[in-house]
Amino acid sequence: MVASRTPHWIQNLGLSSGKIAPVIPLARGITVHPLDTILKPQSIAVVGASRHEGSIGREILHQLIEFDFHGKLFPVNSKADFIHSIKAFPSVASIPDPVDLAIIVVPRGEVLSAIDDCGKKGVTGLVVITAGFSETGEEGKEFESQLAERVRQYGMRMIGPNCMGVINTDPAVRMDATFAPTLPLAGRIAFMSQSGALGVAILNIARQLGIGFSYFVSLGNKTNVSGNDLLQYWEDDPQTDLILMYLESFGNAKKFMQICRRISKRKPLLVVKGGRTEAGVRAATSHTGALAARQGLDVATGALLEQCGVVRVNTVEELFDLAMAFSKNPLPRGNRLGILTNAGGPAIMATDAATALGLSMATFSERTCHELRRLLPPEASIQNPVDMTPQSDRSKYDACAQILLEDDGIDMLLVVFVPPMMINAMDIIRGLEQLRHKYLKPVVGVIMATEEFFVELNRDHPNHMALYIFPESAVNALAALNHYREWREKPLGECKRFEVRKGAADEIIQEAQQQGRSELSGEESLRLIGCYGIPVAESIPAANPEELKRVARDLRFPVVLKAVAPDLIHKMDIGGVITDLRSPEELVAAAEKMTESVIRHRGGTAAAGNLGFLMQEYVRGGREVIVGMSHDPKFGPLVMFGLGGIYVETVKDVVFRVPPLTDLEAHDMIRHIRGYGLLRGVRGDAPVDFDALAEILQRFSQLAEDMPEIAEIEINPLLVFPHAADFRAVDARVRLVGDRKERA
């Protein structure tokens, strides 16, 4: 029934509405995107438009008019003939002209019939402002799934529900379909917000700070159009240079990462992530799971964002600080900072902050020093930071800034101005504005002035340079620019697929599953990772002391003996690991001692009944590392690497990344642990073979990706050496999906 109602813009293309391709070539060079009807509509119906001042139905209509929407507007209201001096229609279907976008503001109970009304008309874009859906509980959730289904049936795209609207400042569109009290400034930043209220606040503050937007989208419940959809839309959008996000959840995190990785190479993405809660309490048996859970969801978020080049900020204030720097400056070519000031204190603060954040203080060329000396009074400092002394006026600022910007040894410039009585701050800024556009270098200012000054500034020069009240904020923003540049210049690396014995690995898992087990034995776990080419210590199981004696005759010594029992996790703690056994006699004696110890620790002789053993090749020396994987409820598998053995518990020196890992990411992971120096070698030790270690991490990442049946894997320790041939995993644990609620 729905298929016959073809949207007008699709009719025009001669396509049926059954299948909408993501991007439809219209003519050479022109394309229509399914989200265009929402973000670039030529006609809008406001369904639920109202005469009551202060109601959302009235405010949205008013805002659309006030911002001078470039297309046709149709208020829809069953009771009123006209609203806000415009003719109103009783239904969308009764509007004689085509309608691209319907903004739905009716009460929740009327939303579905409003959608049907839009469906009759062939409307393809919806923004549902109405709230009371999944955010309110079970009943709302049910309403939301009905809504989602209805929208899907009609082949529409919908933003919301429970959102505060959309904005496109493009002069050819000029749509402000929000109920924010201020009109937006036009600019080149696209902004999506998962929180409506915060979105409004941000629009207000942005206006005050002179930050302009290309688009603003309040995502609401993300029932149909997701954050990922928007990112892809903005990826190629010529009006957008910078993307800002306020997010509380990631939706499809894996896809989010793929998209971000790609976009970050072209446009910076700034994210402030709300909801830094602990991941759900999980009874994690492994170090990996426990560490991931302890450090909370934040671990995953941090790993994910860092890996895909997203600039993560911690507060909304910082989001503005960085948005200002990123939107008003080119990227620096390096990390060398020059500082120009008329007062010592703030410049010293800036210098400290710069050094702490990985910027370096530029060394000036001889020519720069010479010219500064010629220009400035003897009491001025011509070293970096250049302190011109308080009586410096605009001409001094202009001349010195120019000298510094000309110096090839300076990649970015910070200008500090503490206003003395006799010198006008606005004058200084005018000078810098003229100058900075001549150089392809970031220039930011610190003006330690009153609030009135900034009000005046934003009124007279809404597009002013990036300005801050405090030096630390300015330096933080410059450091973020530099950090992003470094990421952008760094190649992503290659995601290799290794030849592995997946079939054999599957068999190990299936066998355990058939026996109703959710844990693999140590021996099985080692065999499993061995299938993926990770070197493991040769291991032979023995079910009881008799079998152990039989096997002992044929072993190559020295060996290690380990206790094996179904629920035994930390063997070492109860005398369940004895190393460096050099003969069958020593081995048998060790088995007796171990049995005694385990009985003592576990109480009674019953424990001895089901005690088995594992005999393992003894690996001498080496440095112990841990390689793990655990599932985050939101992000799926996370790979962990760190110092292993006893260090895991004491120093918790580990890093997390999201698989699949590229070769460069694997190396990056290794370099990022604090104990990297230990692996590189202290006091003349040779470094471990980092290429071999990185390959193991990649093989492990492939395993984590290939096997959704695995909830957790942990190799602890993997013994690593200067020669790849010596590497051995000596202990591993694999837990399968299905024994915990969180994986349901």
Ligand SMILES: Nc1ncnc2c1ncn2[C@@H]1O[C@H](COP(=O)(O)OP(=O)(O)OP(=O)(O)O)[C@@H](O)[C@H]1O
């Ligand atoms: N085959 C081996 N060769 C040399 N040393 C070994 C071998 N197996 C174990 N070890 C040493 O014994 C320690 C404990 O071994 P293992 O990891 O098997 O016990 P565990 O009780 O599981 O320890 P954890 O709970 O810390 O994982 C290892 O960290 C390592 O130092």
Ligand SMILES: [Mg+2]
């Ligand atoms: Mg262990």
